[in-house]
Amino acid sequence: MRRALFVGLIQAALVAALVVVAGPAAPAEAQENQYDTLVDVRMGERVFRAQCGRCHGRDGRGNDETGAPDLTTGQFSRVSSDAGMFDVIREGIDGTAMIGISPRASDQSVWQIVSYINSLNLDPADYDLPGDAARGEQVYAGADCSSCHMIRGEGGRTGPDLSTVGSRLDPDEIATSLTDPDAEVAPRWWTMRIVRADGSTIEGLRMNEDTFTVRIMDHDENLWSFMKSEVRSLERVTTSTMPATEDLSASELDDLVAYLFSLRRES
Ligand code: HEC
Ligand code: HEC
Structure with missing residues (x-):
């Protein structure tokens, strides 16, 4: 009897100690994702490919063999918010192959992965764009973009490949990258x-x-x-080599954005 009580006390003390240890780390729900810029999405993509790709696939589309779900659909069974996704990536899911990311990964890096996963689910139907993609393709061809950019194997390599830019960037982000190329330049393009x-x-x-x-x-x-x-x-x-598209009219710019946003992975 005594002994049982004693063990109980030790357990209670341990639980208290654990609570104290867990205390200072603010739960992710209390935080907002501060790392959701284009550069963050790209950093997140890099870490994802290195650390998550072997189960979830390099492009996040899942893998039947590992049982890791497709993360590109925007539908999650375990996650209902950015903070929830942060926790799943950080802690893993008990009793499944989904293990948490290395404890050495910074919070910033985890948020960047969250941003990357969110970026995989841009649905064209969610956007009502003023521009016309077919006209935008003409604008693209006329504006010498392909001297730096590749689309489906055609073009230059001194800028990012744009073949699937519409699955990575939303229309606002695309517009910003056209009008203000220096706004965010990933180190790779320095x-x-x-x-x-x-x-x-x-x-x-x-x-x-x-x-x-x-x-x-x-x-x-x-x-x-x-x-x-x-x-x-x-x-x-550290500025971009990409010239800002100053000589395009507002409607040409809209068309160009519509065209670029239409460039996505074939589904
Ligand atoms: C060893 C294989 C493996 C690795 C590595 C792995 N995962 Fe998973 N992941 C899984 C499995 C399996 C599940 C499904 C668990 C379940 O719900 O049964 C899962 C579930 C998830 C979910 C929840 C999906 C949902 O529908 O709620 C997210 C988000 C996720 N993983 C992200 C990541 C990220 C980000 C990384 C890299 C940091 C990663 N995973 C690394 C196997 C893995
Ligand atoms: C002199 C080379 C050059 C030319 C010409 C050029 N770009 Fe770029 N572009 C870059 C570089 C380098 C980057 C990456 C750095 C940055 O974000 O500005 C970039 C970034 C972009 C991005 C963001 C892509 C991403 O994955 O973040 C888009 C979209 C883009 N360019 C579209 C265009 C379009 C459309 C044109 C033609 C009107 C064009 N570019 C002309 C070099 C160029």
């Missing part, structure tokens, strides 16, 4: 400006860099390697 020993300048996307050398790809997709000790200066440029 460039290096290098002044050679003879004073000439060259600029391009940074492909590799180590202590001694740097390799860049210029606008014509030529690769250049430099010994850092042999150049006059090296400067990182």
Whole structure:
């Protein structure tokens, strides 16, 4: 009897201790997702591919073998809010293969994954766009966008592939990326400006860099390697190489947005 009471007390003390330990970490419900910009979506995509893709598929569409559900439908059985999704990613789901993300992952990184998963579910039917996608395709062709961007295998590589941009970005985000390219530039699209020993300048996307050398790809997709000790200066440029679309009319811009938003994965 005594002994049972004693054990009970220890259990109560343990529970109290656990509650105290769990106390200071604010529950996710109390938080809002502060990390839902384009760059965050892309960072989330990277982590997702590395850490979740083996079960949920690289594109989040699920995998029958692992039993990991399709996360692109916007319909979840265990999750009803961003905060709930945060908790599932953080803690996992007890008794299932769904294990929580590495404890080393920051909260920021978990929120970025939430943003990425949310971005997988952009439904064209939710948007009533003023523009016309077919006219937008003409605008695209006339505006030299393809010198930097690839759509379905055609075009350049000095900007992101736009083949499925409509499943990643909503129309507002697309419009912002057109009118204000510098608003958010993921580090991958930063460039290096290098002044050679003879004073000439060259600029391009940074492909590799180590202590001694740097390799860049210029606008014509030529690769250049430099010994850092042999150049006059090296400067990182964090603005976008993409020109703002200033010379398009408002209606051309609407059309272009409608066209880009229509570019999505075939379902
Ligand atoms: C080892 C395989 C595995 C890995 C790795 C994994 N998951 Fe899961 N995940 C599952 C399974 C299985 C389920 C379904 C669990 C259940 O409800 O029975 C699931 C469920 C989920 C759900 C809930 C879906 C719903 O319908 O409510 C989310 C969200 C989720 N996973 C996100 C992620 C994220 C993000 C990562 C990476 C950080 C990840 N998962 C890594 C297997 C995995
Ligand atoms: C000189 C190269 C260049 C040209 C020309 C160019 N872009 Fe870009 N674009 C980029 C780069 C680099 C980025 C990524 C950096 C950023 O976000 O601005 C980008 C980003 C974008 C994005 C956001 C994509 C994403 O995944 O976040 C869209 C949409 C886009 N461009 C559309 C266009 C359209 C439409 C045109 C033609 C009117 C165009 N671009 C012309 C280089 C270019």
